Amino acid sequence: MPEIVAINGAKPGTDWLFAEDDEVVAPDRPAVFSLSRWLEAGGRGDAGLLRGVRLDPADDPALLTGRLDGVAMVALHFPDLNEGRPYSQARFLRAELGFGGEIRARGAVLADQLLFMARCGFDVFELAPGVDRQVALSALSAFDIAYQPALAAGNGDTLYNRLRAGRGA
Amino acid sequence: MTASVITASSLALGHVVYLRQEGECCRWLSDIQAATLFGDNDLEAAMVSAAAAVAANEIVDPYAIAVDVRGGRIEPLSLRERIRAHGPTVAGDSAPAPRSAA
Amino acid sequence: MYRYDEFDHRLLSQRIGQFRDQVARRLSGQLDEDAFRPLRLRNGVYLQLNAYMLRVNIPYGLLSSRQLRRLADIAERYDRGYGHFSTRQNIQFNWPRLVDIPDMLAELAEVEMHAMQSSGNCIRNITADHLAGIAADEVADPRPYCEIIRQWSTLHPEFSFLPRKFKIAVSGAARDRAAVHVHDIGIRIRRNEAGEIGFHILVGGGLGRTPVIGKTLREFLPEADLLSYLEAVLRVYNRYGRRDNKYKARIKILVNDLGIGAFAALVEEEWQRLRHSALRLGPADIERMKAHFPRPDYLPPVNDTSEYEALRRDDPAFDRWAENAVFSHRQPGYGIVMVSLKRSGRPTGDMRADEMRALARLAEEYGFGEIRVTHRQNLVLPDVPLHRLPSLWRELTALDLAMPNHGLLSDIIACPGMDYCALATARSIPVAQAIAERFDDLDYLHDIGDLSLNISGCINSCAHHNVANIGILGVDKRGQEVYQITLGGSSGDDAAIGKRIGPALPAEDVPAAIEGIVEAFLAEREGDERFIDTYRRVGDQPFKERVYA
Numbered sequence: 001m002p003e004i005v006a007i008n009g010a011k012p013g014t015d016w017l018f019a020e021d022d023e024v025v026a027p028d029r030p031a032v033f034s035l036s037r038w039l040e041a042g043g044r045g046d047a048g049l050l051r052g053v054r055l056d057p058a059d060d061p062a063l064l065t066g067r068l069d070g071v072a073m074v075a076l077h078f079p080d081l082n083e084g085r086p087y088s089q090a091r092f093l094r095a096e097l098g099f100g101g102e103i104r105a106r107g108a109v110l111a112d113q114l115l116f117m118a119r120c121g122f123d124v125f126e127l128a129p130g131v132d133r134q135v136a137l138s139a140l141s142a143f144d145i146a147y148q149p150a151l152a153a154g155n156g157d158t159l160y161n162r163l164r165a166g167r168g169a
Numbered sequence: 170m171t172a173s174v175i176t177a178s179s180l181a182l183g184h185v186v187y188l189r190q191e192g193e194c195c196r197w198l199s200d201i202q203a204a205t206l207f208g209d210n211d212l213e214a215a216m217v218s219a220a221a222a223v224a225a226n227e228i229v230d231p232y233a234i235a236v237d238v239r240g241g242r243i244e245p246l247s248l249r250e251r252i253r254a255h256g257p258t259v260a261g262d263s264a265p266a267p268r269s270a271a
Numbered sequence: 272m273y274r275y276d277e278f279d280h281r282l283l284s285q286r287i288g289q290f291r292d293q294v295a296r297r298l299s300g301q302l303d304e305d306a307f308r309p310l311r312l313r314n315g316v317y318l319q320l321n322a323y324m325l326r327v328n329i330p331y332g333l334l335s336s337r338q339l340r341r342l343a344d345i346a347e348r349y350d351r352g353y354g355h356f357s358t359r360q361n362i363q364f365n366w367p368r369l370v371d372i373p374d375m376l377a378e379l380a381e382v383e384m385h386a387m388q389s390s391g392n393c394i395r396n397i398t399a400d401h402l403a404g405i406a407a408d409e410v411a412d413p414r415p416y417c418e419i420i421r422q423w424s425t426l427h428p429e430f431s432f433l434p435r436k437f438k439i440a441v442s443g444a445a446r447d448r449a450a451v452h453v454h455d456i457g458i459r460i461r462r463n464e465a466g467e468i469g470f471h472i473l474v475g476g477g478l479g480r481t482p483v484i485g486k487t488l489r490e491f492l493p494e495a496d497l498l499s500y501l502e503a504v505l506r507v508y509n510r511y512g513r514r515d516n517k518y519k520a521r522i523k524i525l526v527n528d529l530g531i532g533a534f535a536a537l538v539e540e541e542w543q544r545l546r547h548s549a550l551r552l553g554p555a556d557i558e559r560m561k562a563h564f565p566r567p568d569y570l571p572p573v574n575d576t577s578e579y580e581a582l583r584r585d586d587p588a589f590d591r592w593a594e595n596a597v598f599s600h601r602q603p604g605y606g607i608v609m610v611s612l613k614r615s616g617r618p619t620g621d622m623r624a625d626e627m628r629a630l631a632r633l634a635e636e637y638g639f640g641e642i643r644v645t646h647r648q649n650l651v652l653p654d655v656p657l658h659r660l661p662s663l664w665r666e667l668t669a670l671d672l673a674m675p676n677h678g679l680l681s682d683i684i685a686c687p688g689m690d691y692c693a694l695a696t697a698r699s700i701p702v703a704q705a706i707a708e709r710f711d712d713l714d715y716l717h718d719i720g721d722l723s724l725n726i727s728g729c730i731n732s733c734a735h736h737n738v739a740n741i742g743i744l745g746v747d748k749r750g751q752e753v754y755q756i757t758l759g760g761s762s763g764d765d766a767a768i769g770k771r772i773g774p775a776l777p778a779e780d781v782p783a784a785i786e787g788i789v790e791a792f793l794a795e796r797e798g799d800e801r802f803i804d805t806y807r808r809v810g811d812q813p814f815k816e817r818v819y820a
Contacts, residue, residue, distance in 0.1 A: 084432030088509050119428035142289040147422040149549035182368045183323035226300040257690035259700045263353035263621040
């Protein structure tokens with residue numbers, strides 16, 4: 001089991017099955033499907049079932065528009081630490097699709113990227129092997145301010161206030 | 170005679186360093202004249218020592234370079250490595266003093 | 272200039288604390304080099320050929336005398352007593368120790384300087400016209416917009432791991448002096464018919480192995496939309512830019528692959544979502560930033576300029592300098608003084624600590640304590656009263672900083688090349704020095720006139736050789752340094768990519784080849800035509816004949 005860090009009240013306790021596309025999944029098993037499998041299955045989950053969708057960096061999160069009913073978690077994958085696309089995917093899920101469930105970072109999730117991830121809307125981090133939990137937590141608090149507007153910033157602010165609005169969502 | 174020496178950069182300081190093998194002991198020195206010469210048969214073992222020094226956070230990016238040995242002096246064959254061994258070739262007083270060859 | 276408030280200081284100090292911790296984790300082995308490299312790069316730290324290198328941003332080329340003194344102190348305390356001004360309004364220290372770099376950054380922070388994002392695959396230092404706020408041909412001062420962009424781009428959470436580096440330049444003048452055509456995004460400030468400020472946005476320019484002139488993405492972007500539009504462009508690039516091949520990862524490749532129309536459509540779609548977001552700039556935001564760049568308290572012109580006029584008449588050396596190195600200021604009674612860092616026998620763009628301190632003093636005595644850094648690796652004293660030019664000239668001459676070669680053949684841009692750079696395939700500075708030595712006759716240089724000559728030590732083109740009138744590219748050919756020559760490049764409003772004239776030459780033949788090119792030019796020249804105009808008129812044949820005779 002990877003070490004998991006959660007922020008903003010996220011509760012990552014579920015024992016998710018990251019299902020292969022041809023893997024048979026018991027209906028009551030909390031499972032995470034690839035984007036294509038999720039869309040092929042109609043893009044919606046049945047009430048009462050825990051469902052997640054995982055995106056590869058090249059996947060277009062806009063395909064989830066109207067397809068997030070019953071989705072408790074979206075997992076975004078970092079094949080290596082220089083991968084930048086999941087940041088934009090997370091941002092899109094939060095800001096454009098209004099997704100309020102868990103956004104989980106998987107793969108090359110190192111301590112020093114966590115804060116950027118958090119500010120783009122990730123709230124659960126599966127730490128890469130060897131990453132120390134304490135180091136990860138302390139990296140998350142390396143900054144308490146940012147120049148960019150927070151995801152939840154209101155519209156009436158001036159740039160000055162917004163730039164100084166502190167940490168993201 | 171041509172042979173190989175192993176070079177790298179020191180992690181903490183960034184200096185150009187060369188491997189000097191003293192029995193079981195490895196040292197990383199700035200002076201290429203102090204470097205141990207390797208032939209084809211012992212180069213691989215030396216690279217193992219270098220990898221250990223990387224793992225020990227002593228050096229970064231070790232690699233073997235070809236050198237010419239003439240009159241007891243070691244001189245890299247490539248210009249790039251001669252610059253690393255002796256410092257920049259630019260003229261003018263903001264250029265640093267060449268690294269000591271002693 | 273922009274002054275940090277408590278917020279800026281706090282953010283920078285947290286950044287240094289973070290890097291200090293990262294260095295400690297690297298030294299203790301908690302981070303390996305692969306994990307550490309992207310972190311150190313985003314703090315300006317390279318591991319070069321001979322040593323680490325620290326690249327410090329000089330945002331939009333603006334330096335105070337206090338900052339220049341601090342650079343001098345750092346050069347002496349932590350380096351070898353000098354710094355190197357780069358081609359993107361940065362200064363580089365060539366010999367720092369990794370263990371010292373957090374302390375160097377802390378000392379820089381005290382004078383409101385930083386190295387954040389001076390390298391790595393992120394938004395780099397925002398560059399601008401070095402004559403911002405003082406040029407006679409200015410539409411609007413680019414510096415407030417540059418600072419707005421600097422803050423927005425600093426530690427941007429979404430754009431800190433782009434496919435490749437990303438460079439933005441801003442020009443606010445009629446004439447482009449910021450090379451906006453060869454940046455990932457080039458911004459030109461314009462006014463529309465209603466007199467409102469807006470931006471002409473160019474995208475996809477760049478040099479390197481695939482030199483491309485930027486294309487117009489938007490003719491006139493309203494002032495309020497600057498950040499939301501940049502965010503849209505960056506998001507499209509972050510999502511669709513290639514990541515499988517670092518040589519095809521710059522935005523210019525994406526723009527070329529999609530076509531500018533399709534690329535613009537993607538940006539537009541994204542922008543419509545963002546346009547009315549929190550990134551919209553209100554008039555108060557812009558005014559607040561503009562207030563950081565007030566016009567200095569200029570004095571009325573001094574009527575008695577008799578010393579200046581007498582010296583111009585009587586001293587040809589002063590006359591030549593005043594003609595070449597002093598530019599017209601928009602404020603009557605003031606001049607803009609170019610300070611050449613292309614001195615005979617000295618490495619291009621290098622400056623010693625004692626020279627930095629001396630220039631800092633001159634900036635205070637003859638101006639408002641400000642220095643500008645140009646992308647051609649020179650410095651500028653921006654606000655010098657004309658009647659004080661004679662005494663400034665004497666002081667600069669004593670410091671070997673009054674070389675009147677601005678814009679001339681010996682005003683060579685050279686990257687550090689294989690003497691310092693781990694990527695270089697050939698040396699640059701010694702070739703620049705050999706050429707400068709060959710062309711050390713000022714009369715001859717002035718006869719030749721306007722000519723840009725740039726030398727890069729590898730295809731990454733840090734010296735912008737492909738947009739120089741004469742470009743020289745050093746390459747490795749079976750272990751030997753050889754140099755390709757291109758002609759006809761230009762980086763200004765008539766931006767053009769130079770064309771190779773023939774096989775590469777060994778280093779020792781380069782100065783003679785340049786001499787041949789210049790002779791061909793003088794033979795073909797009509798009137799006092801510039802080199803580039805003659806080249807465009809006659810083509811490359813006469814030049815080839817001389818070089819490969």
